[in-house]
Amino acid sequence: MLFTQFEFPVFFAVVLIVAWLCRRRQTRNFVLLGASYYFYAYWDYRFCSLLALSTLVDYSIARRMVCVSSVRMRRALLLLSLGVNLGVLGFFKYFNFFIDSASPALRAIGLSGETLDIILPVGVSFYTFQTLSYTIDVYRGRLKPVNRLIDFALYVAFFPQLVAGPIVRARELLPQLAGVPRFSKRRFYGGMQQMLRGLVKKVLLADRLGEAVDVVFAGPDIYSGVTVWIAVLAYAAQIYYDFSGYSDIAIGAAKMLGYRFPANFRHPYLSLSMTEFWHRWHMTLSRWLRDYVYIAMGGSRVSRWKTYRNLMVTMTLGGLWHGAAWTFVLWGMWHGLALVIERALRQTLHDRLARPVKWLLTMLVILVGWVLFRSESLPAAAGVLQRMLDFSDGVHWYPPLVIAALLCCVLEHAAWRTRLRIAMRLPFSKWYSPVLTTVMIWALLLYAPRNFQPFVYFQF
């Protein structure tokens, strides 16, 4: 089930009522766990077993880990958890990619190199990272293993964040699941507003932008350079609205149920550097990569060249996490390279640049990255980039709705720096809140595209 499907409001309303009627923690968590598995099974019940496997493995391993004193044994248990989780992820997400990439070599040694017909389980990348963070934190002694299986199972499968994040850490959510949250009208209203904002972002902005983006990316060669630039800018706005819209709905839904999720986006296109961008974009993933990959490799406390290596490896893995394709790998490497260059030139050049120049350079790097990210293949990405540099004739198309949505993105980012930022949350007591809330609801009913568009990040 997806947040933008008509079934979701009915499902969520039932869950909300039942959850708040439950006065005992166990009952509440059990209801939420059942709802979460139903939410996942709605898409395909067969993959609930993977979810359950991941849950049981990490729950058991973490509990076992604290019972053994031998470091070697603890490490073996950690490796077992990594093996099972990354094995599942590797098989379902990367098997075909690796076979496909290695097929020339496989054929050379007489193997067929045939790919399998594998369905990627929705959200597998997200819940795998969540369970891994739990086991690693227990291994590092930063977290005590949870006693109740239901609590842990709910942490892994909690439906607002199950399929596309935010990647919530065990130490953020498990303590909240240990009790029954107190109902707060303010938080409930805040969650509702955040869900509504998320829906507007996704349905009214991202989906509209996506309609134009898909057309141009399907055949950039035939369009004029300006039209391709519009499409690339539109994609930058689309992916931001799509994913931050999803995150808003997830965070809002959790808030209405009484739980707090970490923020995932903070107006990323205001960034003046790539480092800042990754502090504003998909924040829960970037901190996961920082804590469990970058720092684990030594982070920046090693020599300069090793730091650069760590950045490159982290970002390349981050790219690969997004999808099993060379475009994603290259996207990750592109960001890694940008971070390395930025770090190398920080004192000599970057800090001396004027703010608009910094912003422009950052945006350029981001946009080139999005071309790689959005394209079906590397030659397709090269085609789009080539067209962006070529202003010779082609099909001219200037869709006003796309330009309006882009303008909306610019205004939203600009407003965030002003006092409008608070107003945009639509506080309950302010006179304009009911007016704007009503306008948003009507707008969703009236202007949502008729064709249903899944969230971009679902494919990851």
Next chain:
Amino acid sequence: MAVMNSGPQMLRRDSDSHSVSILLCRWAVGIALGTGLIAVSSPLFVRSYLPLNADPVRGIWTLPSGTEYRWRSEGYANTSIGPHGMPGKTVLQSQARSKPSEVHGIQSDSGDPDAAVRIALWGDSQAEGVAVDDADKLFAKVEQASQGKFDVYPLARSGEDAADWVTQMGRVEEQFDIDGHVILVVEPGDLLAAVNAPVAAPNAEDMTSANAALAARLPAFVIQAARNVLREADGATPRRLRFGLGPAEDNGRDSAASDAIEGSTGSSQSARQADRLAWMNALKVIRNATDLPVVLLYAPLAPHIVAGEIQWKDPTAEQFLLLKAAAGELGISLLDARAELRDSVESNGQWPHGFHHGRIGSGHLNEVGNRILADKLIEELPPLGDALTLPSVERGD
């Protein structure tokens, strides 16, 4: 002590209930204001939903004359609805006229309405042209380009096919003193439906009537919102919520399979023969529906941008060949506008289909496309002029 405390508590309770009622009032007013804002601004973004009238002359449901129809999807235009639901044609020339003994009026440049040749324009939404302004609609472009030599009656309606056109032909000939018929053929398959004529007359109890009643009572934005919620993406299928587990059934697979079956049967010799027969039967129905000349203006969706590729090839080229053969046998004029449409894109990059507001290069005819087709008609109408002077083709059986 309890008595002393009850005073402030009661005061607080009073002030709480007072602030709650203020908040509730504020929200009620805010909701009304928000809805008002949408009501005022919706004409900019929401298409019209007009109550349809049963037109006694044409015998179909039409948009009510004297109203304005907004189109807010691909393209962005307002259409003034003229008499008998004719989109964009608000003024009709005097219906009764002394018919010239010969239709030499085609050569006349006097601008005298009596001398103008009256053409009934048929087709689907492409010929109806609600996505373009009235002055850019196909009928208007023909009138402009002919400098008044042709008086075109836009009788095309979205969703109609040859069964509807054939049903109306005789009726409008009598009413408007029509001299000839032009059918815009974008999807040749629409012509095959001629064998289904006549279509039933509007019935006060049918769905359209119910929709008309709703459209008359509710504002367009309410109807649009209700349609979005209650209907699937196609706008027709009622929405059903699914709460069962597992992946939704893939209906596309079935249709793909049936397409494949159709394709395989279509390629066989006997199927070709059946196709030929079907085309002959359909065009015979059209031919028999009128004694007046009929001109088919063929303007398929080509060139077209599909999935990021420019498709120069006519997607219905095979059907066109069958259509051409049948039309030739039955004495129906067939004008082929494919070269002109293609040339417009090749020579100056002007796309005949699509809009910046929607998608350029695909969809409905735009101003450029209508101009190209109007020029084609004017250029090739001398054969029609000749045809008009010719005795009508003998009716087939």
